[in-house]
Amino acid sequence: MGCDHSRGRCGCSQEVAAGEFGRHVSPSRRCGKDFYETSSMACRVSQASDAAVKEQPKAMTTEIERPTIGMWFGNFFEPFYSDAEAVRRGIADIAELGFTSINLDSKPWEDFFARYRGESASAYVAMQELMMEAASRAGLDYTCLALYLCGDNLFPNIRDVPPVRGEEALLPSGEPMGTYKYWSPKAQASMVEHVDGLLRLYGPGMRRTPDGRVLMQTMFDPIAKPSFDIEGRENYLGWLDQRYNGEVALLNSRYALRARTFHQLAPGEYWLRPEELTWVGCARPIREDFDLRTPDFYRWVDNQSYLGDVMADYFATMKEHWRRTEPPLFVEPVLHQWGYFFNPPGEADWQTGQRALDVYRLAEHVDSVLFITSPLNAENRADAMVVSVESSIARTANADRPYTGGLYLGRHINSDVYRVVPPAEAIATHVAGGAKRLHVYGYSGLDDGGVMFRMDEVFKGSLSAGNRWASEVIPLLDQPRDKEVALLFPAEMSFFEPLEVDEGGRHRMDLLGWYQQLVDLGWHVDIVHPDQVLAGALDQYQHLVVPVNTLYDIGDNDQLESVVRSFVERGGTLLHGAGCTLAQRAFAITEEPVPFDCIASREEVIPHGWSTVAFTSPGEPVGTYIQSGATGMLRTRVGRGEVLSIGFEYGYAYSRETMPIVPPQYGRREMHPVVLLERTPVEDAIGVSPRSPLRPSKGVETARFGNKLIVVNHRSSPVDISSLVPTREIALVPSAPGWVAAHAATYLEI
Numbered sequence: 001m002g003c004d005h006s007r008g009r010c011g012c013s014q015e016v017a018a019g020e021f022g023r024h025v026s027p028s029r030r031c032g033k034d035f036y037e038t039s040s041m042a043c044r045v046s047q048a049s050d051a052a053v054k055e056q057p058k059a060m061t062t063e064i065e066r067p068t069i070g071m072w073f074g075n076f077f078e079p080f081y082s083d084a085e086a087v088r089r090g091i092a093d094i095a096e097l098g099f100t101s102i103n104l105d106s107k108p109w110e111d112f113f114a115r116y117r118g119e120s121a122s123a124y125v126a127m128q129e130l131m132m133e134a135a136s137r138a139g140l141d142y143t144c145l146a147l148y149l150c151g152d153n154l155f156p157n158i159r160d161v162p163p164v165r166g167e168e169a170l171l172p173s174g175e176p177m178g179t180y181k182y183w184s185p186k187a188q189a190s191m192v193e194h195v196d197g198l199l200r201l202y203g204p205g206m207r208r209t210p211d212g213r214v215l216m217q218t219m220f221d222p223i224a225k226p227s228f229d230i231e232g233r234e235n236y237l238g239w240l241d242q243r244y245n246g247e248v249a250l251l252n253s254r255y256a257l258r259a260r261t262f263h264q265l266a267p268g269e270y271w272l273r274p275e276e277l278t279w280v281g282c283a284r285p286i287r288e289d290f291d292l293r294t295p296d297f298y299r300w301v302d303n304q305s306y307l308g309d310v311m312a313d314y315f316a317t318m319k320e321h322w323r324r325t326e327p328p329l330f331v332e333p334v335l336h337q338w339g340y341f342f343n344p345p346g347e348a349d350w351q352t353g354q355r356a357l358d359v360y361r362l363a364e365h366v367d368s369v370l371f372i373t374s375p376l377n378a379e380n381r382a383d384a385m386v387v388s389v390e391s392s393i394a395r396t397a398n399a400d401r402p403y404t405g406g407l408y409l410g411r412h413i414n415s416d417v418y419r420v421v422p423p424a425e426a427i428a429t430h431v432a433g434g435a436k437r438l439h440v441y442g443y444s445g446l447d448d449g450g451v452m453f454r455m456d457e458v459f460k461g462s463l464s465a466g467n468r469w470a471s472e473v474i475p476l477l478d479q480p481r482d483k484e485v486a487l488l489f490p491a492e493m494s495f496f497e498p499l500e501v502d503e504g505g506r507h508r509m510d511l512l513g514w515y516q517q518l519v520d521l522g523w524h525v526d527i528v529h530p531d532q533v534l535a536g537a538l539d540q541y542q543h544l545v546v547p548v549n550t551l552y553d554i555g556d557n558d559q560l561e562s563v564v565r566s567f568v569e570r571g572g573t574l575l576h577g578a579g580c581t582l583a584q585r586a587f588a589i590t591e592e593p594v595p596f597d598c599i600a601s602r603e604e605v606i607p608h609g610w611s612t613v614a615f616t617s618p619g620e621p622v623g624t625y626i627q628s629g630a631t632g633m634l635r636t637r638v639g640r641g642e643v644l645s646i647g648f649e650y651g652y653a654y655s656r657e658t659m660p661i662v663p664p665q666y667g668r669r670e671m672h673p674v675v676l677l678e679r680t681p682v683e684d685a686i687g688v689s690p691r692s693p694l695r696p697s698k699g700v701e702t703a704r705f706g707n708k709l710i711v712v713n714h715r716s717s718p719v720d721i722s723s724l725v726p727t728r729e730i731a732l733v734p735s736a737p738g739w740v741a742a743h744a745a746t747y748l749e750i
Contacts, residue, residue: 067474068207068215068404069467070101070143071452072442075127076158080444087127088134090443090453095138097460098467101207102135103217103439104128106144107152108194110161116197122161132205141207143215145334146195149314150223151179151279166190169227171277172267178279181227182314183235191218192321199325209330217370218322219333223280223355224307224314228267237262239306240270254298272299280349287501290550301554304496307356315365329367332404335359336371337441340390342508343499344414345380353498358491360397360529369397372406372441375421377512378505379657382420384429384714384743385516388701391433392515392527393489399532400480404437405430409463410451418459421743424466425714428732428745431470432703432710434481438470469732473747479706482524482691486541487515488582489529490549497551506610506652510548510577513655517674517682518545519701522692530560538567543686546576546583547651553581561586569639573686576643577650578613587636587643590617598663599623599632599647602679604671606660607632609649623647623681626666633681644685650674693724693750700740712745726750 071094079086094102106112111122121129135142152163166187168176180187195218199206207215226236241262244251248259259265267274273283289297315333322329335357338344343351363369373390377383387407394403407426409418418426430438443452455463493507502508511527518525528537538544544567565586568574576583583589591613599605601623614630615621622644623633632647653674660673674680688696691704699715709726713719722738726748735741 066100066471068101068437069099069440069471070103070207070438071097071099071440072103072105072145072445073131074105074442074445075124075131076105076154076445081127082123084127084130087131091131091134091138091140093453094443095140097464098471099140099440100471101141101143101215102131102443103143103145104131105445106146106198107148107220108146108164108190109152109155109159110164112194112197113164115201116193124159124161129202132202136205141205142202143207143217144198144202145217145220146198147191147218148220149180149182150221150225151177153280164190164194169225169232170229172228172274174229177225177227177277179223179225181232182224182310188314188318188321191318195322195329196325199327199329203327213328213330213367216322216329216331217334218318218329218331219315219335221337222311222314222333222335222357224310225277225279226271226274226303226307228274233267234263236306237265237270239309240265240302243302243305254295256295270299270302272296272303282354284354284498284500287503290497290501301496304354304356308358308361308495311356312361312365315362319365331366332368332370333362333366334370334372334406334439335362337408339373339376339386339408340371340393341494341511342373342376342378342386342390344376344412345378345499345505346414348498348500351499352494353496353502356495358495358529359393360489360491360531363397363399368401368403369394370404370406370439372408372439374408374412374417375426376412376414376417377655378499378502378508380414380505381657382415382417383512384421384425384712385512385519385701387421387426387429388433388519389512389515389527391430391435392487392525395434395481396489396526396528396532402436403434404439405433405435406439407441409440410442410455418462422466423459423463424469424732425462425712425743425745427463427466427470428710428712429701429714431473431477432701432712432745434477434703434705436474438467465733469730469745469747473710473730476747477705477708477710479708482704483526483540484524484689484691485518485526485543485545486528486533486538487511487518487525487545487547488533488549489527490547490552491530492551492555493549496554503610506649506656507548507550509655510609510649510651513651513653514545514547514575515651517651517654517680520696520698521683521687522689522694522696522702523686524689524691524703530555530557533563534559538563538572541572543573543575544568546574546580548577548579548649549581557582557585565638568641568643571640573641574643575646575650575682575685577646577652578609578611578648580645583643583645587638588617589615589634589636589643589645591615591645591647594625594628594630594647596663597625597627597632598666598671600626601633601681602684603677604669605677605681606662606671606673607648608653608656608660608673610652611648613647615645615647619643619645622684635685642685644681646681650682694721695723707750709748709750710745711740711748713740713742716742718742721746721748724748724750 165180167181167184169181276283285296285300322331338350359369375384377386594614615634619634619636621631625632634645636643701712703710718739728749730747732745733741740746
């Protein structure tokens with residue numbers, strides 16, 4: 001079969017009909033004529049794929065026997081853009097690594113819509129069709145990343161065709177912003193048309209949930225934006241009027257303006273430096289704005305609050321559309337690709353604190369909340385406990401529905417983190433968190449780091465071991481994960497605070513350190529959102545920990561404080577560090593700054609936060625500053641419960657990279673930071689978990705699901721678990737009897 005290009009188009013008589021994917025797949029480099037790609041490049045590759053089947057592969061419905069373990073496989077770059085054999089080898093590699101599905105980058109570009117109209121496949125679409133067919137032959141199915149809700153950054157640099165947006169947001173100049181107007185019915189209709197087209201042409205081969213719904217990532221990396229056309233301005237200014245209850249004087253006092261009405265405000269008056277807006281980026285306040293609560297700070301808070309409402313309204317609206325699709329969908333958006341609470345330091349455009357993103361709030365509008373994480377902490381160090389934290393966020397945000405653990409694998413943009421944390425350890429950490437499915441990014445795509453196909457055999461061996469262990473173990477975890485300790489999610493800080501104003505990532509490290517301390521004591525920790533607390537979530541827990549939340553005061557938290565006080569009065573324990581506004585308001589805990597000094601308690605402790613305070617409210621001192629005798633740790637009885645107040649940022653001290661030395665004035669005196677104490681103040685307050693079947697050990701994570709137990713060893717040495725006598729054990733990697741290998745895990749029935 002030959003192609004005649006003399007007419008400026010492909011003359012092949014066997015063009016690809018819509019729905020007959022796998023026939024004409026990938027371009028041959030032998031043809032260099034300048035003709036329309038849709039009818040030429042796709043058919044030229046058909047010479048290499050005459051044996052491809054015309055029928056769509058049947059959906060696999062084996063999630064009960066084999067959990068969904070999906071791998072993103074993009075075909076933007078060579079060799080996967082045009083080399084059919086490279087694609088087949090890649091899919092065979094993915095299957096060999098233990099994945100069940102490939103995840104295709106099928107976002108709404110014009111060539112997909114042409115395909116829906118019955119036109120021939122472009123090179124890009126035809127290659128995706130080959131990928132579907134090759135996946136079927138390899139025993140895999142596929143899912144689709146169907147929408148990219150900040151517009152697409154791949155046009156025109158990488159993709160040859162523009163995206164379909166329906167209606168775009170506009171800059172103050174009147175130019176398109178390169179993103180969707182989220183609240184536009186036209187934009188939403190284009191999204192529905194795209195998803196319907198994918199389902200119509202390719203639905204039979206897509207991954208199904210056990211109840212028969214198509215697993216669809218219908219959103220990816222949403223970043224809501226304003227629009228400065230007449231309708232967009234009225235939309236925002238009407239929202240602002242309502243937010244201030246019509247009191248323009250209050251807005252004037254915050255913004256340093258003299259406006260007479262809300263609707264007369266100019267873009268530069270109501271939006272923070274709108275000239276800096278792009279499809280993904282925006283102007284951000286600096287640290288001084290946050291500290292001094294400047295007009296730019298208040299603009300930022302209002303701007304982000306509006307975008308948060310836009311995003312929540314969008315998901316609520318689209319939920320009704322997805323309910324009417326055929327076949328029905330299981331909607332699982334990929335809400336963030338670079339970590340949710342722990343974003344890569346130095347990556348300004350990929351941070352939660354500017355994206356108006358609260359996964360807890362969006363969870364009610366989707367079937368499963370998914371975001372991708374990696375073992376990288378806020379100090380830019382490889383740290384498997386970050387995966388545990390973010391898995392806890394995903395588990396709790398999904399309100400104990402089966403959820404998907406997302407992992408960024410390959411060489412991470414900030415570091416080769418998987419030289420320190422093997423892929424198998426990261427996967428096992430998600431399994432210990434309770435994940436029922438896994439979504440991994442990504443096999444190819446150098447624009448943002450998906451380089452799995454370039455990773456070495458040691459890496460791939462660990463990945464394969466992790467996938468196969470997860471496939472075997474996940475179906476066995478048929479009971480809920482234990483609930484013991486709630487850690488209050490710092491919602492305002494996560495939503496409003498860009499990384500640039502979190503010096504050294506210390507605010508986020510405080511949450512990590514509290515979490516790590518509790519896990520080191522054998523406790524099961526859920527990271528609970530304030531909205532969930534208001535809905536009664538604390539009834540399931542014994543203890544509540546409140547980490548640093550630098551922006552707590554801008555929230556409306558009166559009811560939260562009442563609920564937390566009631567929790568303690570009924571017998572709960574609350575633990576917090578310096579500067580905790582919730583404790584100050586709910587329990588009248590008062591404090592004052594004091595010069596740095598060490599604290600005498602059970603042992604003499606070197607504080608290692610960024611401030612030290614002394615408590616001045618009534619209660620039982622459990623630690624005093626050595627020089628002044630002021631109270632550095634305070635126990636306050638409240639009803640049947642108690643509050644433990646610690647005069648420095650305890651979580652940060654527990655997790656930070658550096659360690660203090662004994663202050664020179666104390667000479668040879670023995671004193672230590674909290675991580676080196678024989679018994680920490682938190683252990684003094686709440687002890688070790690009574691449910692822990694092992695003696696707790698630092699860096700060893702245990703998760704209990706009824707009589708099933710996962711032990712994850714995050715240390716670089718094997719750990720002894722010989723005190724357990726399991727009736728069944730499934731080790732992630734081989735180890736001596738009664739031991740868990742370094743950076744590995746095991747499943748036990750006890």
